[in-house]
Amino acid sequence: MSRLEQTFKELKKKGRIGLIPYITVGFPNFSVTRDLIKTFDDLGVTAVELGVPFSDPLADGPVIQDASQKALLKHANLQKTLSLVHQLRHQVSLPIIIMTYFNIFLRYGLKRVGRDLRNAGVDGIIIPDFFPEDDQAFMKSCRSKNIDQILIVSGTTAKKRLESLAKQSRGFVYYATHTGTTGPRDRLPKDVSHNVKKIRSCTDKPIAVGFGISNRGHIRELSKCADAAIVGSAVIRVMNSARTPASVVRNVHRFIKRIWL
Amino acid sequence: MSTNLKGHFGSFGGRYVPESLSSALDDLEKAYKKYSKDLRFSQELKDYQKNYIGRPTPLYFAKQFSQKIGSKIYLKREDLNHTGAHKINNTLGQILLAKRMKKSRIIAETGAGQHGVATATVAALFGLECVVYMGEEDMERQSLNVFRMRLLGAEVVPVSTGTKTLKDATSEAIRDWSTNVTHTHYIIGSTVGPHPYPMMVRDFQSVIGKETRRQILRCEKRLPDVLIACVGGGSNAMGLFYPFLKDKKIKMFGIEAAGKGIRTKKHCATLSKGRVGVLHGSKSYLLQDPDGQVSSTHSISAGLDYPGVGPEHSFLKESKRVRYDHVTDHEALRGLEELSRLEGIIPALESAHAIAYLMKKKSLFRGRLIVLNLSGRGDKDVESVSKYLGQAL
Numbered sequence: 001m002s003r004l005e006q007t008f009k010e011l012k013k014k015g016r017i018g019l020i021p022y023i024t025v026g027f028p029n030f031s032v033t034r035d036l037i038k039t040f041d042d043l044g045v046t047a048v049e050l051g052v053p054f055s056d057p058l059a060d061g062p063v064i065q066d067a068s069q070k071a072l073l074k075h076a077n078l079q080k081t082l083s084l085v086h087q088l089r090h091q092v093s094l095p096i097i098i099m100t101y102f103n104i105f106l107r108y109g110l111k112r113v114g115r116d117l118r119n120a121g122v123d124g125i126i127i128p129d130f131f132p133e134d135d136q137a138f139m140k141s142c143r144s145k146n147i148d149q150i151l152i153v154s155g156t157t158a159k160k161r162l163e164s165l166a167k168q169s170r171g172f173v174y175y176a177t178h179t180g181t182t183g184p185r186d187r188l189p190k191d192v193s194h195n196v197k198k199i200r201s202c203t204d205k206p207i208a209v210g211f212g213i214s215n216r217g218h219i220r221e222l223s224k225c226a227d228a229a230i231v232g233s234a235v236i237r238v239m240n241s242a243r244t245p246a247s248v249v250r251n252v253h254r255f256i257k258r259i260w261l
Numbered sequence: 262m263s264t265n266l267k268g269h270f271g272s273f274g275g276r277y278v279p280e281s282l283s284s285a286l287d288d289l290e291k292a293y294k295k296y297s298k299d300l301r302f303s304q305e306l307k308d309y310q311k312n313y314i315g316r317p318t319p320l321y322f323a324k325q326f327s328q329k330i331g332s333k334i335y336l337k338r339e340d341l342n343h344t345g346a347h348k349i350n351n352t353l354g355q356i357l358l359a360k361r362m363k364k365s366r367i368i369a370e371t372g373a374g375q376h377g378v379a380t381a382t383v384a385a386l387f388g389l390e391c392v393v394y395m396g397e398e399d400m401e402r403q404s405l406n407v408f409r410m411r412l413l414g415a416e417v418v419p420v421s422t423g424t425k426t427l428k429d430a431t432s433e434a435i436r437d438w439s440t441n442v443t444h445t446h447y448i449i450g451s452t453v454g455p456h457p458y459p460m461m462v463r464d465f466q467s468v469i470g471k472e473t474r475r476q477i478l479r480c481e482k483r484l485p486d487v488l489i490a491c492v493g494g495g496s497n498a499m500g501l502f503y504p505f506l507k508d509k510k511i512k513m514f515g516i517e518a519a520g521k522g523i524r525t526k527k528h529c530a531t532l533s534k535g536r537v538g539v540l541h542g543s544k545s546y547l548l549q550d551p552d553g554q555v556s557s558t559h560s561i562s563a564g565l566d567y568p569g570v571g572p573e574h575s576f577l578k579e580s581k582r583v584r585y586d587h588v589t590d591h592e593a594l595r596g597l598e599e600l601s602r603l604e605g606i607i608p609a610l611e612s613a614h615a616i617a618y619l620m621k622k623k624s625l626f627r628g629r630l631i632v633l634n635l636s637g638r639g640d641k642d643v644e645s646v647s648k649y650l651g652q653a654l
Contacts, residue, residue, distance in 0.1 A: 055423065055554040056432050056540060059279040059439070065422060077552040102277050103539040107553030129539070131283065134275040154281040156442060161283060179281040180440025 003095045003123045004148050004171035007046055008206040008227060017223035018046030019260045020208055021252075022099065022232030024067040025050050025084070026076025028245065034084060035249045041092035043256050046208075046228050049126065052081050052100035059128035061183030063233040063240075078108050082120040089121030097124040097150065097171075110138050114145035124148035124171045132168050139168065150174050155195050166203035172227065173199055176211040184214035184234045188221055196225040216259045231259070268456020271579060273572035276455040278435065278542045285442045290457040292362050297464065302357065309353055310468065313386070314343045316350075318469075320476035320632070325603040330619050332626045335485070336606070336635040337473050337501065346609065346637030347469060347497045348379035352448055354465035356383040359446035366390045366445040370434040372399055372427030372493075373564035373611070374406025375637055376450030381415035391415040394433045396426040399563050406641055424557045427567045431541050451494025452571035455542030459571050466500025473632055474504055481630060489514040490634035491614040492532070492585065493565035495574045497636035506582065515574060516618045518560035519587035527559035531570040532578050532585040538569075545572040561590035561649060562610035562642070592617040594649060597639060609637035610645070 001009070011018045021040055025033050033050075040048045053068035053076050060068070078100065085096055098117065105113050105127070117125065125147055132139055132151065142149045148171030153162055156179055166173050177192050178185065192209065199207050209222050210230030214237075219229045238255045242248040268274050268290075276286060296302040310316040318338045327334045339347040352369075359367060367384045370393070371377030377393040384391035393410055397419045400407050410417050423429040431453075438447040452459045452466070477485055488505060490498035492515040505511050520528035528534070531546045538547030540555055548556040548568040560566040577583040588596070593610055596617030601607045608616060612635050619626055619633065639646075647654050 056428065058432055058435050058541075061436075069423075072554060079552075101539075103547070103549070103555075104553045106539055106544075107536070107549060107551070128279055129277045129542075131276045131278075131280075134277065134544075152280045154279075154283070156281050156284045158284050158287070165280075176279075176281065178440070179442055181436050 002146060002148050002171060004047060007095055008172060011046060011227065017219060017226060018208070018228030019219070019256070020047045020049055020228055020230045021045055021235050021256065022049040022051055022230060023235060024064060024071050025052055025081045026071035026074040027067040028070060028239070028248070029074055030080070030084065032245065032248055034088065036252060037088055037092060039249055039253050041094045043253065043261070045094060045256065047095040047097055047123070049097045049099050049230065049232070050081060052076065052078050052098060052104055054101040054104055057101060059181055061181035061233060063184070063236050064182050067236045078104050082116055082122070085122055086120040095123040096121065097126060098122050099126040099128070102127050102130045110141070114141045114147055117147050118145040122147065124150050126150045126152065126174060128152060132165070143170065152176050153199060154179060155191060162199065163202045166199060166205065169205060172206040172208045173203060174230070175199055175207055175209045177209055178211045182211055182233050184237060185212035188212065188218050192222070193225040219259055268460065270573045270576035273545050273575040274456055274459060274543050276542060277539045277544065278455045279439050281439045281442060282455070286455055286457070288362065292358055293457055293461050296358060296361060302361070306354060306357055314349055314353065315341065316468065317472045317476070318342060320473060320480070323604050326600060329599070329603060330623055330626060332629045332631055334619065334631045334633060335477065336633055337469060339469060339497065339634060339636045340606070340608065340638035344375070344379050344382050345640065346375040346379065347466060347500060348376045348450060349382065350468055350500065351450065351462050351465045351496060352376070352379040352383045355446070355448045356387055356389070359389070360387055362446065364444060364446040366392070366441065367448055368392045368394070368434050368437050368445055369448045369450060370394045370427065370430040371450065372430070372566060373562070373641065374399070374403040374410070375564060375641070377415070377417070378406050378409050378413070380448050381410040381413035384415060385413045392437070393417050394420050394430040394437070396424070396430045397421045398425040399427065399430070402563050402645060403641060427563070428555065435541065451496040452499045452573060453494045453541055453543060453569060459543060459573055462496050463499040463503055463573060466496050467503045469497065469500035469634065470502065470504035473501060477632060483630070484508055484511060485632045486629040487512050487514065487626060487631040489516065489615045489618065489631060491516050491565065491611045491636065492570065492574060493518070493529070493567050493611065494569070495571035497634050499571060499573060501632070501634045502583065513583040514618065515583050515585045516614045517585060517587040518562060518565040518593070518614055519589045520559040520561070522589055523587060526556070528587070529558035529560050529566055529568060530587040531568060532574060533587055537575070540569045543572045545575040546570050546578070561593060561645060562614070564609070564611040565614065586618060588614050588617040588621060592621060594646065596620060597646065606635070607639035608635055609639050610642045612636045
């Protein structure tokens with residue numbers, strides 16, 4: 001059983017909704033990224049999603065686009081992310097997921113990426129611009145290295161495709177509430193619980209819900225249907241509003257406690 | 262070649278986009294397959310091509326230019342289309358499709374503004390709401406086209422992220438589409454993007470090659486030896502080449518923009534200097550750094566200023582069916598001046614790259630029968646040209 005599956009199993013026993021915060025690696029710098037991962041581990045979140053910045057993030061809204069641009073100025077890349085994970089792996093126990101666009105993996109080398117992710121201690125990957133039918137060989141190689149490739153489903157995904165994606169997804173199924181890009185919204189769309197139920201009818205795997213989740217109310221609402229909430233842009237926004245570098249970590253800590261604990 | 266079931270040209274193409282677009286792409290593919298065989302659809306398309314765009318465009322024998330090069334050169338006059346470039350062949354086809362798919366809103370990206378104008382034009386014709394994304398830098402370079410689009414009733418949205426050019430305008434258009442996918446159709450302007458776009462855009466542009474074939478057989482009683490066209494995303498080149506791909510004796514040249522030289526970082530010669538990557542929904546050659554970040558590019562011609570290229574061109578490069586080469590800003594300008602003076606035709610800076618290549622590699626073409634795709638007219642470029650030459654208007 002993978003670390004992600006194990007974590008979700010324990011979560012189910014506790015009977016509460018999990019939380020997966022997203023941060024962009026290297027934003028505003030690597031030392032903050034390192035401190036935040038430790039903080040998340042202390043807080044006992046379900047997993048952390050580390051975004052490796054890409055110059056053209058099609059699935060991201062302005063908040064994460066901006067963080068990505070700034071992280072690129074700090075020369076953040078996949079290799080540095082893997083060394084960071086490698087350094088931290090023995091200090092933290094939470095599952096670590098890497099989120100990035102397909103070109104980053106393609107350029108790194110699809111043949112070696114699975115092995116290097118494994119060696120660094122990465123548990124899962126999310127690629128928002130990847131259709132499984134485009135590269136089955138890559139999916140297989142991740143599986144053979146015990147990297148959970150988490151697939152995203154959307155409200156517009158057709159039923160048959162939904163079944164196939166849920167079946168192929170590992171670790172959990174990622175449901176994106178809004179069509180379009182990431183970014184905090186005031187309200188959850190009305191069809192969330194309906195759609196989560198639809199996914200539930202095709203799979204026993206845990207379902208995590210992301211895109212637009214930004215406050216305590218959203219998470220409370222999601223706890224009725226989903227296994228975990230993914231919070232990205234809202235975390236970055238909290239980081240942006242911190243006045244000093246030292247207060248970034250403190251503010252994120254407080255924010256997570258406020259919305260989830 | 263035609264694509265396989267999943268939209269690949271060899272190992273290129275595919276669908277690398279957010280999941281929220283999966284069903285829209287399936288719907289689009291289904292609709293395209295259905296209507297491309299539908300007699301009433303093709304009748305309507307033909308009617309608009311003839312009476313609205315002004316097709317067929319002439320195949321003009323450029324006598325003076327031919328003498329200069331030492332070969333026999335015909336120009337396929339896509340510059341004479343309504344709105345001044347080949348772009349409208351595609352926008353017209355796609356909007357007829359969008360109407361049948363009951364979409365109420367049209368979006369597009371644009372670099373030089375030609376595709377934006379061609380989209381705004383057909384949106385006006387069919388009374389659909391139209392939003393065009395354009396990089397801030399391009400809006401400045403092509404202010405005339407911005408005004409034309411607004412005059413046609415389109416909303417032009419400035420894109421200020423990244424390099425502020427075509428690449429970022431395309432990303433923004435894809436973000437819009439994935440958000441508003443249920444009622445919006447995205448008219449991509451070139452043979453790029455996720456399947457079925459590269460195939461569909463090529464097919465709508467193939468009218469160029471089909472006409473050329475008929476016309477050259479009529480006046481020369483034989484097929485040409487050489488086809489040549491400029492390549493940015495690659496739609497005008499695909500349109501000319503595609504109906505001739507099976508004629509193995511015909512040599513084909515695709516000319517990219519070398520900007521300030523391919524040894525500098527200021528160029529967009531994707532097929533010469535790029536590595537295989539994924540951008541805007543398909544796998545193809547891509548200008549990128551060792552980390553996989555997409556490079557910023559440069560060309561005097563906004564329409565070629567793009568770090569990617571259509572996946573079918575990558576396939577044609579690997580299979581060696583088409584030869585890809587490049588010319589610089591400076592050479593392209595000389596091409597523009599030469600054709601203006603010799604033939605009284607001011608070509609678009611994009612097309613001037615193909616002209617310049619014939620001038621640069623004269624010996625390669627001596628005595629050959631050549632068709633060059635004159636993809637657009639140069640009126641939109643006179644301001645950039647005068648700036649480059651240091652002559653105030």
